[in-house]
Amino acid sequence: MLSYLFGTRARLSALEKMILECVEHHLDSRLLNLWSRQIQAINKVQRLPQGIEVNFYRMKNGRPSFDEDLAFPNRTTELLAAKVRVEVCGVATLNAKIWCVRGFLFSIEYDGGSSYFEEAAGMDPKPEIRLACELTADLAAVLF
Numbered sequence: 001m002l003s004y005l006f007g008t009r010a011r012l013s014a015l016e017k018m019i020l021e022c023v024e025h026h027l028d029s030r031l032l033n034l035w036s037r038q039i040q041a042i043n044k045v046q047r048l049p050q051g052i053e054v055n056f057y058r059m060k061n062g063r064p065s066f067d068e069d070l071a072f073p074n075r076t077t078e079l080l081a082a083k084v085r086v087e088v089c090g091v092a093t094l095n096a097k098i099w100c101v102r103g104f105l106f107s108i109e110y111d112g113g114s115s116y117f118e119e120a121a122g123m124d125p126k127p128e129i130r131l132a133c134e135l136t137a138d139l140a141a142v143l144f
Contacts (some may be wrong), residue, residue: 012045014121015086016054019108020095021129023082031072038070038105051114054062055107071103072139080136081105088120089128100139 012020024035032033044057095111120127120131 010120013054013118015118016045018041018110018121018129018131019084019086020083020105022093022133023098023135026082026133026135034070034072034139041065041067041070042105043075043109047073049112051069051111052120053107056105058104063077066102067102072100072108073142074100074139074141075103075110076100076137076143077102081139082136083134085132086117087130087132088117089130091120091127092116100137 013030016067018024020039024032027035038058041058044059046057048054058067058070079100080097084096084098086096094114094117096107096114097111099106099107099109101107117129118125121129
């Protein structure tokens with residue numbers, strides 16, 4: 001109950017899943033296993049008020065865990081990995097930035113509140129939602 005009130009549920013929302021799957025479809029095949037394993041390892045999701053940002057953690061013994069076996073080769077301190085445009089057809093548009101920190105998927109940052117889009121993504125039947133992804137960095141790049 002407390003985790004629900006403070007936005008630390010470990011489950012990804014329907015919108016978050018849609019955005020991360022959109023990015024996944026654009027990744028180089030060499031990265032798909034790491035991407036999938038990182039998402040599966042997320043066990044804490046922190047959502048900021050008004051739906052402006054969501055942060056992903058892999059916790060172990062109450063602390064963030066950084067399993068090197070899961071890290072992308074590109075371990076830039078803060079890396080804008082992708083931009084995703086979400087459109088509820090004919091109604092509204094939301095831009096999302098997907099960030100990695102030191103080789104780990106870390107957050108989705110929205111250009112405005114995501115509440116309407118969260119609601120639309122969870123509707124049954126779901127309205128037509130279009131996503132477009134632009135990769136902005138090479139997660140496979142090894143930087144020195």
